[in-house]
Amino acid sequence: xxxxxxxxxxxxxxxxxxxxxxxxxxxxxxxxxxxxxxxxxxxxxxxxxxxxxxxxxxxxxxxxxxxxxxxxxxxxxxxxxxxxxxxxxxxxxxxxxxxxxxxxxxxxxxxxxxxxxxxxxxxxxxxxxxxxxxxxxxxxxxxxxxxxxxxxxxxxxxxxxxxxxxxxxxxxxxxxxxxxxxxxxxxxxxxxxxxxxxxxxxxxxxxxxxxxxxxxxxxxxxxxxxxxxxxxxxxxxxxxxxxxxx
Numbered sequence: 001x002x003x004x005x006x007x008x009x010x011x012x013x014x015x016x017x018x019x020x021x022x023x024x025x026x027x028x029x030x031x032x033x034x035x036x037x038x039x040x041x042x043x044x045x046x047x048x049x050x051x052x053x054x055x056x057x058x059x060x061x062x063x064x065x066x067x068x069x070x071x072x073x074x075x076x077x078x079x080x081x082x083x084x085x086x087x088x089x090x091x092x093x094x095x096x097x098x099x100x101x102x103x104x105x106x107x108x109x110x111x112x113x114x115x116x117x118x119x120x121x122x123x124x125x126x127x128x129x130x131x132x133x134x135x136x137x138x139x140x141x142x143x144x145x146x147x148x149x150x151x152x153x154x155x156x157x158x159x160x161x162x163x164x165x166x167x168x169x170x171x172x173x174x175x176x177x178x179x180x181x182x183x184x185x186x187x188x189x190x191x192x193x194x195x196x197x198x199x200x201x202x203x204x205x206x207x208x209x210x211x212x213x214x215x216x217x218x219x220x221x222x223x224x225x226x227x228x229x230x231x232x233x234x235x236x237x238x239x240x241x242x243x244x245x246x
Contacts, residue, residue: 027073031098035074042076049164049218052211053077053135054084056162056222061085065130068093070119070151071137075103081133082109091124093117119147126153134163138201139193148201148229160207161223168194169216195219203227205236 027034042050061067063086069078072092081090092107093115094100100114117123119137132151138144144165151161200219202210207224223229226236 027094027096028098031074031096031102034099034102035076038074038076045214046164046218049213049220050080050135052213052220053133053162053164054080056220057081057084057131057133060160060162060222061087061131064088066128067091068122068124068129068132068151068154070122070132070134071095072103072114073099075107077133077135078103078107078112082107082111087111089113091115091129093119093122095119120150122150122154124154127156128154130156130159132159132161132163134161136164136166138163139165139167139195144195144199145201145229148223152223152225152227152229155225157225159225162220163222164218164220165200166194167200167212167216167219168196169214201229202232203229203234203236204232207236 057080061081061084065085065087067081067085067087067090069075069081069090069092072078072094073096075092078090078092081087088111090109090112091114092100092103092112094103095116095118097116100116104114115123119134120141120143132155134151138147141147148161148163151163155161194217200221202208202221203223204210205224205227208222208227210219210221212219226238228234228237
C-alpha cells in the first residue's frame with residue numbers, strides 16, 4: 001500500500017469514529033470525496049469480506065425480494081445488491097442527506113428508493129423486509145446490539161439480516177493491523193472502534209452464521225427473526241410462520 005493509499009485509509013477509519021452515535025454530520029462533510037478513500041478500504045483491506053457479503057446476497061436475496069440497505073451511504077452496497085441479485089425493491093436508508101445525494105447521482109434503477117433515516121430508530125413497520133444488509137455501520141453506534149435488534153424487528157418471519165463490521169483482532173495479521181492503526185491514531189482522533197467479542201451483536205443458532213476476515217479485523221454475520229443478539233447463546237425465540245398471500 002503506497003503512502004497516498006495509507007493516508008486515505010487512515011482518513012476513512014477516522015471517519016468511522018467521529019460523532020459516534022451521531023454520524024450524519026461527519027459524513028455530510030465528506031460525502032463528495034468519500035468514495036475516493038473508501039475505495040482503498042474496500043479494495044486493499046476489506047475485499048475478502050465484501051466478496052463474502054456479495055456471496056450471501058446471491059444466496060439469500062431471492063428474485064423479487066424487498067431489501068433494506070441500512071446505512072447505505074453513497075450506495076456502493078445498493079449497487080452490489082443490484083449486481084448480485086434480482087430484488088423487487090431496495091430501500092437505501094442513511095442518516096446523511098449528502099451521502100444519499102451522491103448515491104442518487106449514480107443509481108438510476110427504478111427499483112431503488114432513498115430514505116433519510118436513523119438505523120437506531122427505523123421509520124419502517126415491523127416484518128417488512130425479506131433481507132436487511134448493513135456494512136460498516138454498527139461499530140460507530142453507541143449500542144450496536146440495539147441497532148441489529150432493530151434490523152431483526154423489520155425483517156419478515158423468514159427474513160435474514162446480513163451485516164459486516166470492524167472487529168477487534170485476536171491474532172496476527174489482525175494484531176499487526178491493529179498496531180498500525182494505533183500508531184496513526186491520537187488520543188483526540190482515535191480510529192474506528194473495533195468491536196471486541198463481548199460487544200459484538202450475534203446469536204448462535206441454526207439460522208445464523210459468523211465469519212471473520214483479515215485476521216479478525218472484519219466480521220460478517222447473519223441472523224434471523226428468531227435471534228436475540230443481546231445474548232449469543234440464549235434460546236431462540238419462537239419463529240412465526242411466514243404468511244403467504246395468494
